[in-house]
Amino acid sequence: MAVTKTHDAASIRPVLAAGHRVxxxxxxxxxxxxxxxxxxxxxxxxxxxxxxxxxxxVRRAVRLFDVIETVDRAELAQALSAxxxxxxxxxxxxxxxxxxEEMQKAGIxxxxxxxxVRLARDELGLAVRxxxxxxxxxxxxxxxxxxxREIARRSGxxxxxxxxxxxxxxxxxxxxxxxxIGTAIFGERTPPAD
Ligand SMILES: *Cc1c(COP(=O)(O)O)cnc(C)c1O
Numbered sequence: 001m002a003v004t005k006t007h008d009a010a011s012i013r014p015v016l017a018a019g020h021r022v023x024x025x026x027x028x029x030x031x032x033x034x035x036x037x038x039x040x041x042x043x044x045x046x047x048x049x050x051x052x053x054x055x056x057x058v059r060r061a062v063r064l065f066d067v068i069e070t071v072d073r074a075e076l077a078q079a080l081s082a083x084x085x086x087x088x089x090x091x092x093x094x095x096x097x098x099x100x101e102e103m104q105k106a107g108i109x110x111x112x113x114x115x116x117v118r119l120a121r122d123e124l125g126l127a128v129r130x131x132x133x134x135x136x137x138x139x140x141x142x143x144x145x146x147x148x149r150e151i152a153r154r155s156g157x158x159x160x161x162x163x164x165x166x167x168x169x170x171x172x173x174x175x176x177x178x179x180x181i182g183t184a185i186f187g188e189r190t191p192p193a194d
Contacts, residue, residue: 026051130159
């Protein structure tokens with residue numbers, strides 16, 4: 001997945017021209033500014049939301065994104081289910097797991113992840129396709145990738161969104177099916193957005 005936050009359509013176009021079709025954005029508002037036009041031009045592209053989703057932006061996210069990777073609480077899963085019914089659109093979802101149990105980080109606790117998958121998939125009928133994590137910056141990521149893979153195995157979900165520019169090779173060794181790459185494709189972000 002090419003992560004395009006902070007990069008404008010002119011920077012994204014060469015990547016589309018090269019045939020790439022899977023992209024990630026971390027803010028609803030920013031994505032709305034550039035992707036609707038690009039989606040019209042490239043109907044086969046797939047846009048993933050990889051940043052936190054606030055309750056008041058759920059409907060807009062459902063309208064624009066093909067995959068919402070940051071479902072991390074029951075209340076959000078319920079809001080998504082309602083918004084999908086209203087919009088008549090059914091993006092896939094991933095459950096975000098806070099594998100490092102960091103206070104400041106989004107994601108559900110590892111011990112609660114399987115229950116959230118069950119609620120979202122089996123009770124609310126969401127198309128739960130994977131798990132996503134962002135390991136702590138100051139720890140070797142391998143244990144976190146292994147933990148995410150284990151939770152996915154037990155929960156019966158297929159996809160693992162893990163690994164960024166600095167650790168994607170390790171993530172692939174642990175079974176990542178989506179790596180989220182910004183800097184290594186587009187260069188350093190200025191100004192930084194998360
Ligand atoms: C920005 C971002 C990335 C990409 O990070 P790079 O280090 O630039 O590759 C991946 N995942 C998330 C959730 C991000 O916000």
